[in-house]
Amino acid sequence: MKIFCIGRNYVDHAKELNNPVPKRPLVFMKPPTALLLKGRPMFYPDFTQELHYECEVVLKIGKNGKRVKEEFAERYIKEVALGIDFTARDIQRQCKEKGHPWEIAKGFNSSAPLSEFSPYEAFDPSSIKFRLDKNGETVQQGDTADMIFNFSKIISHISQYFTLNLGDLIYTGTPAGVGEVKIGDSLDGYLENKHILRCKIK
Numbered sequence: 001m002k003i004f005c006i007g008r009n010y011v012d013h014a015k016e017l018n019n020p021v022p023k024r025p026l027v028f029m030k031p032p033t034a035l036l037l038k039g040r041p042m043f044y045p046d047f048t049q050e051l052h053y054e055c056e057v058v059l060k061i062g063k064n065g066k067r068v069k070e071e072f073a074e075r076y077i078k079e080v081a082l083g084i085d086f087t088a089r090d091i092q093r094q095c096k097e098k099g100h101p102w103e104i105a106k107g108f109n110s111s112a113p114l115s116e117f118s119p120y121e122a123f124d125p126s127s128i129k130f131r132l133d134k135n136g137e138t139v140q141q142g143d144t145a146d147m148i149f150n151f152s153k154i155i156s157h158i159s160q161y162f163t164l165n166l167g168d169l170i171y172t173g174t175p176a177g178v179g180e181v182k183i184g185d186s187l188d189g190y191l192e193n194k195h196i197l198r199c200k201i202k
């Protein structure tokens with residue numbers, strides 16, 4: 001199982017980190033050991049002083065394919081969930097400055113909390129609304145209508161380089177409002193106003 005992530009897929013988030021808006025989807029990966037399931041807590045890693053949440057809509061792939069054309073790409077989506085792309089922002093900054101790969105800032109253990117999945121048919125993919133609360137206060141509000149690259153473009157792009165397999169996951173990018181967590185914080189994620197994700201920082 002592979003976990004793909006898309007960076008800078010919302011203009012307002014690219015701008016808040018002073019990043020240019022990409023011309024093509026920016027793809028990176030996390031290993032399966034990054035997954036954090038069933039509302040388990042995140043233990044604050046000792047190698048960072050700046051752990052950031054990024055709340056994202058996550059797609060599960062329902063069939064194998066490569067070099068998928070955009071017009072057929074939706075057929076590859078089976079289910080939808082909500083996830084967090086935890087990022088060690090201080091380490092990511094160092095990696096970017098040196099032009100190094102940023103896996104250690106993005107793919108570490110438990111860096112990818114994930115909710116339960118719902119069938120893709122239950123959603124209008126052109127506008128899925130989601131949000132993240134930190135300690136009961138809303139910190140991120142997103143709508144897939146604001147994505148720079150929609151689901152079909154993302155799937156088509158990824159599949160030009162990587163064969164998609166049943167069960168692969170795609171974290172589709174985060175809207176503005178990313179920020180730090182500290183030990184003791186609680187994160188709650190909502191997909192279409194339904195509370196489906198909880199992550200406590202310990």
Ligand code: ZN
Pocket residue numbers: 005006007054056085171173174
């Ligand atoms: Zn992200």
